[in-house]
Amino acid sequence: MPSGAVVEHFLIEVAIYYILTWSIYLNYRQGHLYVGSFFTMGLAAYLTTFAIRDWGWPFELAVLTSVALGAGIAFLLALRLGKASSFANMLGSLAPLLVFQVVVRNLEFLGGAMGLFAIPKVGYLLPFTLGAAALVGLAVYRWDHSHLGRAQDVLSDAPEVAATQGTTAYKFAVALETAAGAMGGLVGAIYAPFVGSISPHGFNFGLIINSATFLFVGGHTTMWGLVVFTPILWGLRIFLPSQAASWTLIIYGTLLAAVILLRPEGVITRQVLRSIRVNSQALVERLKTVRANRV
Amino acid sequence: MEIFLAQWINGISLGSIYALLVIGFNLMSIVAGVTHFAYPHVVVLSMYVIWYVLGATGDNAPIAILAGIGSGVAISLATEPIFRPLTARRAWIASFIATLGLSMIITDAMAHGMHAGRVIPFPTSFVGTVPVYQLGVATLFRGQLMTFIGCISVMVGFFYLLYRTQTGRAFRSMAENPFVARLRGIPIARTSRNSYVIAGLLGGMSSVFLSMALRYASPALGNFLALKVVTIALLAGLGNLRGGLIAALIIGMVESMVTGYVPGEWAGAVVFGAMLIAIMARPAGVFSQEAQSSG
Amino acid sequence: MAKRNSVLEIEDLSVSYGPVRALTHINLEVNEGEIVALIGANGAGKSTLLEAVLGINDINSGTIRFLGKDITKRPTDWIVASGICLVPEGRGILSLMTVLENLQLGAYHLKANFGERLTRVYDRFGVLRERSKQMAGTLSGGEQQMLSIAAGLMSAPKLMMFDEPSLGLAPVLVAEVFKIIVNLNREGYTILLAEQNARKALGIAHRGYVFETGNVVLSGSAQQLAGDPRVREAFLGGSMK
Numbered sequence: 169m170p171s172g173a174v175v176e177h178f179l180i181e182v183a184i185y186y187i188l189t190w191s192i193y194l195n196y197r198q199g200h201l202y203v204g205s206f207f208t209m210g211l212a213a214y215l216t217t218f219a220i221r222d223w224g225w226p227f228e229l230a231v232l233t234s235v236a237l238g239a240g241i242a243f244l245l246a247l248r249l250g251k252a253s254s255f256a257n258m259l260g261s262l263a264p265l266l267v268f269q270v271v272v273r274n275l276e277f278l279g280g281a282m283g284l285f286a287i288p289k290v291g292y293l294l295p296f297t298l299g300a301a302a303l304v305g306l307a308v309y310r311w312d313h314s315h316l317g318r319a320q321d322v323l324s325d326a327p328e329v330a331a332t333q334g335t336t337a338y339k340f341a342v343a344l345e346t347a348a349g350a351m352g353g354l355v356g357a358i359y360a361p362f363v364g365s366i367s368p369h370g371f372n373f374g375l376i377i378n379s380a381t382f383l384f385v386g387g388h389t390t391m392w393g394l395v396v397f398t399p400i401l402w403g404l405r406i407f408l409p410s411q412a413a414s415w416t417l418i419i420y421g422t423l424l425a426a427v428i429l430l431r432p433e434g435v436i437t438r439q440v441l442r443s444i445r446v447n448s449q450a451l452v453e454r455l456k457t458v459r460a461n462r463v
Numbered sequence: 464m465e466i467f468l469a470q471w472i473n474g475i476s477l478g479s480i481y482a483l484l485v486i487g488f489n490l491m492s493i494v495a496g497v498t499h500f501a502y503p504h505v506v507v508l509s510m511y512v513i514w515y516v517l518g519a520t521g522d523n524a525p526i527a528i529l530a531g532i533g534s535g536v537a538i539s540l541a542t543e544p545i546f547r548p549l550t551a552r553r554a555w556i557a558s559f560i561a562t563l564g565l566s567m568i569i570t571d572a573m574a575h576g577m578h579a580g581r582v583i584p585f586p587t588s589f590v591g592t593v594p595v596y597q598l599g600v601a602t603l604f605r606g607q608l609m610t611f612i613g614c615i616s617v618m619v620g621f622f623y624l625l626y627r628t629q630t631g632r633a634f635r636s637m638a639e640n641p642f643v644a645r646l647r648g649i650p651i652a653r654t655s656r657n658s659y660v661i662a663g664l665l666g667g668m669s670s671v672f673l674s675m676a677l678r679y680a681s682p683a684l685g686n687f688l689a690l691k692v693v694t695i696a697l698l699a700g701l702g703n704l705r706g707g708l709i710a711a712l713i714i715g716m717v718e719s720m721v722t723g724y725v726p727g728e729w730a731g732a733v734v735f736g737a738m739l740i741a742i743m744a745r746p747a748g749v750f751s752q753e754a755q756s757s758g
Numbered sequence: 759m760a761k762r763n764s765v766l767e768i769e770d771l772s773v774s775y776g777p778v779r780a781l782t783h784i785n786l787e788v789n790e791g792e793i794v795a796l797i798g799a800n801g802a803g804k805s806t807l808l809e810a811v812l813g814i815n816d817i818n819s820g821t822i823r824f825l826g827k828d829i830t831k832r833p834t835d836w837i838v839a840s841g842i843c844l845v846p847e848g849r850g851i852l853s854l855m856t857v858l859e860n861l862q863l864g865a866y867h868l869k870a871n872f873g874e875r876l877t878r879v880y881d882r883f884g885v886l887r888e889r890s891k892q893m894a895g896t897l898s899g900g901e902q903q904m905l906s907i908a909a910g911l912m913s914a915p916k917l918m919m920f921d922e923p924s925l926g927l928a929p930v931l932v933a934e935v936f937k938i939i940v941n942l943n944r945e946g947y948t949i950l951l952a953e954q955n956a957r958k959a960l961g962i963a964h965r966g967y968v969f970e971t972g973n974v975v976l977s978g979s980a981q982q983l984a985g986d987p988r989v990r991e992a993f994l995g996g997s998m999k
């Protein structure tokens with residue numbers, strides 16, 4: 169039975185992946201595989217480290233500044249990137265992360281390749297992170313069910329319509345990429361005190377691969393697929409015997425390839441959600457009748 | 464001056480290998496309709512095959528080279544039936560994600576199974592560190608010369624295939640308009656399979672040249688190459704064969720020059736930074752004849 | 759009247775796109791040396807039929823026989839190789855390849871006597887000889903249509919099918935194209951033609967079939983159809999049902 173510390177660690181990690189994966193989800197709704205949140209995560213982590221370790225800022229201020237920074241940078245990038253095709257968009261959002269890694273590695277005052285250490289802990293990080301994830305989830309939920317969210321659905325379902333709605337697609341892209349940037353900033357600010365030390369190597373392609381696995385295996389057409397599958401898939405590392413756990417990457421890769429080939433929408437699709445809703449409504453009705461009969 | 468020459472030679476060798484990889488990648492993308500992110504990973508796998516064969520046969524170069532090329536074709540053909548549903552759909556992003564999964568499998572397999580994931584060095588007899596020409600401080604090594612000549616020959620051969628044979632014309636017709644290609648009676652399935660064979664051949668040859676030029680291989684090499692290859696392919700416009708070639712040579716040169724002249728390891732930043740700038744400037748791709756809308 | 763050699767026989771053919779029925783129980787035949795016209799409004803199923811013959815659409819039921827042999831389940835490349843070509847709607851050419859390359863691809867299955875056939879095609883369409891090294895996309899609309907026909911000819915077809923050859927062409931060019939089709943027929947090519955412009959189509963055809971929402975509602979000789987009041991009415995707006 170894993171210890172309390174391990175569980176706390178796990179919960180924070182899952183919450184972090186929730187936020188990051190939702191940021192990909194939001195943009196993928198219109199076909200953009202945008203991964204800019206990982207870049208703003210790196211920026212925010214470094215900023216927060218200096219802020220709370222060297223400049224004596226309170227944690228909340230660092231978080232707010234990180235979110236603002238993430239949003240601002242993502243917004244500027246999105247002004248051009250929003251017009252790009254799916255691939256250009258993906259690579260354009262990945263490139264800053266790669267550049268960031270190299271630049272930081274070479275700059276000693278940013279810690280160079282070894283990174284920055286002795287980042288002070290934040291005592292209430294667990295509830296804070298869980299709260300942050302819940303807030304982001306709520307926002308995603310509201311977007312999904314708003315008329316804007318539905319309009320975005322049309323963009324991806326009916327590409328001919330999308331072609332005529334060029335400016336709308338662009339506006340959505342800019343808005344959601346900015347949101348993703350903000351989400352990355354939030355995660356970065358949490359990540360620094362969580363891990364205690366950061367290095368450029370830590371913000372790498374592997375994080376993106378994990379998130380992509382959670383999203384596409386879980387189901388990319390709804391926000392709930394990743395909610396169910398992130399803890400399961402991430403938990404493989406902890407809950408599998410250590411021999412098997414080291415093969416996590418192969419398991420992720422196999423699941424990812426298998427899902428795309430066999431069940432492209434992912435495990436949890438809108439159909440699945442609908443049938444869950446219908447069945448649970450039927451169940452509630454049944455229970456009510458049983459209760460009424462008993463009386 | 465001599466350093467310049469040395470870096471120039473290095474740059475051309477590197478660039479011509481990138482060019483081969485980009486050509487193979489583009490071929491798969493335009494004929495088979497598969498955005499094969501794992502293509503460079505398969506190449507690295509072939510490099511491991513070469514290394515094993517060298518070890519097993521006492522550094523027998525010709526056999527090892529054949530093994531490398533053969534493994535490239537064999538693996539490519541093996542993946543064809545798996546990718547067939549994606550080819551039919553011509554689903555660019557889906558195939559990217561599926562091959563992302565494949566790349567994870569390959570990387571992890573190499574990390575676990577081959578040499579316990581440590582870096583594998585290629586014996587000097589294979590690599591050809593025999594200096595061939597000396598100009599002051601700059602030395603042209605046999606390996607570099609062979610790489611350069613080899614790559615150029617392969618590229619010439621490939622473009623001959625593409626522009627002067629019916630097979631090549633069939634490839635180009637499928638790339639441009641699969642419907643019209645069908646009307647001309649071009650066997651779609653067979654042509655698609657042919658592209659797997661050619662891409663596999665190109666990949667196998669790349670693995671030979673890479674072994675000679677880089678002199679080492681590691682599980683991490685797959686991602687490293689893949690990010691560059693996808694970047695270059697996109698810079699030139701996905702599927703643009705000639706543009707991809709030019710872009711690859713330029714990137715190879717830039718990388719080499721930066722490594723040679725700028726202290727520190729800034730090459731990656733420059734390459735990906737250039738890509739970012741190019742995407743921002745022309746979101747549809749730099750050399751593309753028609754804006755490729757993928758996704 | 760003695761039965762001429764049958765080139766194409768379609769028996770009881772039905773084709774669907776998923777749940778949507780595109781063709782229902784079609785019976786049709788084309789004999790050697792004929793021009794057969796398929797007329798009807800857009801979406802009536804004419805193109806679907808031509809594509810079904812070529813093996814592009816999935817066939818629900820029915821048979822297609824070419825020169826006596828059953829080709830219903832055959833793949834497209836086999837069907838093209840056995841001698842059927844389709845000149846599609848909207849210029850079936852590869853604009854990023856040269857005129858010559860388009861013609862070379864037309865001869866994909868027939869490598870023998872390539873030079874001869876190329877010369878004959880160039881003799882027929884002089885403008886293509888002039889532009890042989892140019893990218894097909896730089897040709898004018900009329901020239902592209904000619905290239906499309908020429909590429910089909912390169913495969914020495916025994917049946918040539920045309921899908922809306924007049925579409926998108928100026929009236930002068932339309933007349934040109936129809937003249938070409940008539941000449942091809944005079945030289946012995948069997949032609950199956952789908953065309954919205956009923957008057958022009960019936961003007962050159964021997965026989966015709968009228969399509970409406972996936973059914974053949976009328977058939978007969980071109981004269982009979984041209985004189986039929988229902989046909990006249992249909993192509994001025996009214997429905998035939």
